[in-house]
Amino acid sequence: xxxxxxxxxxxxxxxxxxxxxxxxxxxxxxxxxxxxxxxxxxxxxxxxxxxxxxxxxxxxxxxxxxxxxxxxxxxxxxxxxxxxxxxxxxxxxxxxxxxxxxxxxxxxxxxxxxxxxxxxxxxxxxxxxxxxxxxxxxxxxxxxxxxxxxxxxxxxxxxxxxxxxxxxxxxxxxxxxxxxxxxxxxxxxxxxxxxxxxxxxxxxxxxxxxxxxxxxxxxxxxxxxxxxxxxxxxxxxxxxxxxxxxxxxxxxxxxxxxxxxxxxxxxxxxxxxxxxxxxxxxxxxxxxxxxxxxxxxxxxxxxxxxxxxxxxxxxxxxxxxxxxxxxxxxxxxxxxxxxxxxxxxxxxxxxxxxxxxxxxxxxxxxxxxxxxxxxxxxxxxxxxxxxxxxxxxxxxxxxxxxxxxxxxxxxxxxxxxxx
Amino acid sequence: xxxxxxxxxxxxxxxxxxxxxxxxxxxxxxxxxxxxxxxxxxxxxxxxxxxxxxxxxxxxxxxxxxxxxxxxxxxxxxxxxxxxxxxxxxxxxxxxxxxxxxxxxxxxxxxxxxxxxxxxxxxxxxxxxxxxxxxxxxxxxxxxxxxxxxxxxxxxxxxxxxxxxxxxxxxxxxxxxxxxxxxxxxxxxxxxxxxxxxxxxxxxxxxxxxxxxxxxxxxxxxxxxxxxxxxxxxxxxxxxxxxxxxxxxxxxxxxxxxxxxxxxxxxxxxxxxxxxxxxxxxxxxxxxxxxxxxxxxxxxxxxx
Numbered sequence: 001x002x003x004x005x006x007x008x009x010x011x012x013x014x015x016x017x018x019x020x021x022x023x024x025x026x027x028x029x030x031x032x033x034x035x036x037x038x039x040x041x042x043x044x045x046x047x048x049x050x051x052x053x054x055x056x057x058x059x060x061x062x063x064x065x066x067x068x069x070x071x072x073x074x075x076x077x078x079x080x081x082x083x084x085x086x087x088x089x090x091x092x093x094x095x096x097x098x099x100x101x102x103x104x105x106x107x108x109x110x111x112x113x114x115x116x117x118x119x120x121x122x123x124x125x126x127x128x129x130x131x132x133x134x135x136x137x138x139x140x141x142x143x144x145x146x147x148x149x150x151x152x153x154x155x156x157x158x159x160x161x162x163x164x165x166x167x168x169x170x171x172x173x174x175x176x177x178x179x180x181x182x183x184x185x186x187x188x189x190x191x192x193x194x195x196x197x198x199x200x201x202x203x204x205x206x207x208x209x210x211x212x213x214x215x216x217x218x219x220x221x222x223x224x225x226x227x228x229x230x231x232x233x234x235x236x237x238x239x240x241x242x243x244x245x246x247x248x249x250x251x252x253x254x255x256x257x258x259x260x261x262x263x264x265x266x267x268x269x270x271x272x273x274x275x276x277x278x279x280x281x282x283x284x285x286x287x288x289x290x291x292x293x294x295x296x297x298x299x300x301x302x303x304x305x306x307x308x309x310x311x312x313x314x315x316x317x318x319x320x321x322x323x324x325x326x327x328x329x330x331x332x333x334x335x336x337x338x339x340x341x342x343x344x345x346x347x348x349x350x351x352x353x354x355x356x357x358x359x360x361x362x363x364x365x366x367x368x369x370x371x372x373x374x375x376x377x378x379x380x381x382x383x384x385x386x387x388x389x390x391x392x393x394x395x396x397x398x399x400x401x402x403x404x405x406x407x408x409x410x411x412x413x414x415x416x417x418x419x
Numbered sequence: 420x421x422x423x424x425x426x427x428x429x430x431x432x433x434x435x436x437x438x439x440x441x442x443x444x445x446x447x448x449x450x451x452x453x454x455x456x457x458x459x460x461x462x463x464x465x466x467x468x469x470x471x472x473x474x475x476x477x478x479x480x481x482x483x484x485x486x487x488x489x490x491x492x493x494x495x496x497x498x499x500x501x502x503x504x505x506x507x508x509x510x511x512x513x514x515x516x517x518x519x520x521x522x523x524x525x526x527x528x529x530x531x532x533x534x535x536x537x538x539x540x541x542x543x544x545x546x547x548x549x550x551x552x553x554x555x556x557x558x559x560x561x562x563x564x565x566x567x568x569x570x571x572x573x574x575x576x577x578x579x580x581x582x583x584x585x586x587x588x589x590x591x592x593x594x595x596x597x598x599x600x601x602x603x604x605x606x607x608x609x610x611x612x613x614x615x616x617x618x619x620x621x622x623x624x625x626x627x628x629x630x631x632x633x634x635x636x637x638x639x640x641x642x643x644x645x646x647x648x649x650x651x652x653x654x655x656x657x658x659x660x661x662x663x664x665x666x667x668x669x670x671x672x673x674x675x676x677x678x679x680x681x682x683x684x685x686x687x688x689x690x691x692x693x694x695x696x697x698x699x700x701x702x703x704x705x706x707x708x709x710x711x712x713x714x715x716x717x718x719x720x721x722x723x
Contacts, residue, residue, distance in 0.1 A: 045546070049546065049551035049651070207695070210695060210698065211699065216656055216657065217687075219442035219445060220442050220687055220691045220692075240553050243648035243650075251572065251576070252573070269552070277555070
């Protein structure tokens with residue numbers, strides 16, 4: 001009878017299925033121990049993907065290396081990724097889900113500083129250790145710092161000071177700037193100006209420009225800069241907004257009249273799309289792995305680049321890729337040194353601080369503020385023989401030599417508490 | 420005068436003021452193209468099309484792909500401009516026929532949800548097709564340089580926009596005020612039910628208007644592509660600006676969006692010189708003032 005046959009087959013089918021699932025689970029359990037899991041919250045859709053995709057590739061490459069070498073404390077390291085849609089509330093929601101349902105051991109991630117600060121506040125309340133990564137506000141570990149946060153990439157203070165240090169070697173005293181009108185833009189300009197004034201007290205600012213974040217038409221700001229009488233100007237713009245600014249400024253002759261100093265135009269995300277519109281002669285920061293001088297300074301760099309390109313199917317590494325890669329290794333190192341995933345023990349390791357060697361140089365995890373101090377690079381935009389804009393005349397300054405001291409950080413924290 | 424000059428050292432600098440006026444005009448012209456389409460669509464269909472910025476973005480991305488097919492060819496840029504704006508017009512038509520047509524009679528909230536959903540869908544599709552990298556479109560060789568205006572360089576590409584903008588405004592004006600179709604469109608903004616009762620195929624008219632409005636968004640995006648970065652998120656930026664312009668000018672008023680776009684352009688241009696620290700507030704302050712004094716916008720009509 002067909003119906004009986006049907007029932008029988010169903011029973012057999014289910015039994016086979018159950019056996020298969022049980023069997024494979026048993027095999028899996030036998031083969032690998034429970035992984036150490038990091039809940040990683042970042043913006044994996046929309047406009048930030050230009051930074052977060054290479055960053056994630058860096059993380060995954062490091063995880064492969066770490067796990068092939070036996071993992072951490074004999075357990076595999078695993079990242080669980082969540083999309084924050086660039087919104088602090090989404091990020092905190094994801095944090096709760098990761099901690100209470102996924103039972104991750106630690107939290108990591110951020111590209112937007114407002115997301116980073118929101119996750120940091122949540123981590124402090126919940127006493128759950130959080131590794132801020134790609135976002136860069138100095139407030140994370142300084143003004144708003146606390147034991148439950150660590151920051152695995154450089155903060156604005158370090159790369160802006162590296163740029164200001166180089167700017168101070170030029171004879172300019174009359175300055176102007178253009179920076180996006182939000183927390184990060186103000187932070188960049190203030191850090192730049194503060195350090196430039198320390199190094200060169202005679203500088204004065206003649207014109208400030210505060211376009212809104214994401215403004216697409218800068219022509220009026222460009223003409224305002226042109227008539228400001230300044231000899232040089234600083235730009236805190238970044239990404240697509242700075243590309244638009246540079247494209248619009250070039251036919252106005254802005255870069256012939258004022259020397260251009262930019263925190264981010266040296267990144268390939270901006271230089272490559274700009275192509276022949278790139279601002280030749282601009283002084284900026286960036287990860288110039290192709291620079292011969294940098295490769296001599298760091299003999300293992302080129303080998304790492306080759307491995308990364310094989311991993312990412314031919315894509316050249318960006319700064320974000322090094323940050324993702326370093327983040328996975330820094331978290332692994334902190335757990336290894338603590339000998340456990342116990343938060344108090346890992347925080348103890350972070351409080352002591354440690355130093356790690358990466359293919360691009362030494363990264364110090366400073367104890368007093370849990371802040372990473374990596375090497376900083378500045379360079380000048382030039383065109384290479386293939387006609388591609390690149391960073392040349394690269395100079396390295398280590399973060400530890402320019403960053404605010406632990407004493408200063410203590411004062412910043414006290415001032416923030418009084419507020 | 421001496422006091423003024425101390426406060427604003429640029430005030431006696433004639434060429435600078437001229438260049439500032441011109442750059443304000445070009446800002447205004449870009450805004451006009453996008454907001455005219457948005458205002459037109461609202462005037463006739465009563466739909467606030469939040470996906471208007473997404474259409475603008477798609478045109479810019481299409482432009483970036485098309486222009487790179489034959490780089491440096493003198494005529495190809497213009498072909499690409501036409502093709503990408505027309506493709507977006509077709510996309511708009513398709514969306515109107517398959518989706519929007521079903522919700523004209525529904526409540527506004529539902530329409531907002533639908534067009535907002537379109538933003539997310541189009542944004543994700545763009546990310547899938549073109550990837551996350553920023554892209555740029557080179558200016559056509561003939562318009563890559565700058566022109567000397569009393570000693571101040573001014574980019575030639577903006578001159579093109581300064582010429583093209585008024586031409587399109589004029590052409591649209593002629594269509595709206597001198598043709599039968601334009602008359603029907605204007606009639607539809609006043610009373611679409613009456614128009615239907617008079618035997619006009621309103622649903623076809625809606626589709627046509629939507630296509631025209633989308634084409635304007637596409638043209639705005641394609642024309643802007645060489646002076647901005649083609650990147651994810653450019654849709655939100657343009658949508659907010661266009662929305663402010665439409666609200667100031669009066670929802671549904673064609674002349675209103677022209678005047679308002681030009682006003683906003685100048686406000687931005689001189690706001691930067693006079694109040695650099697708060698220049699981004701000025702735009703919204705103007706909108707607030709207009710909303711208080713004339714809630715229906717400069718040239719809009721109060722709802723009954």
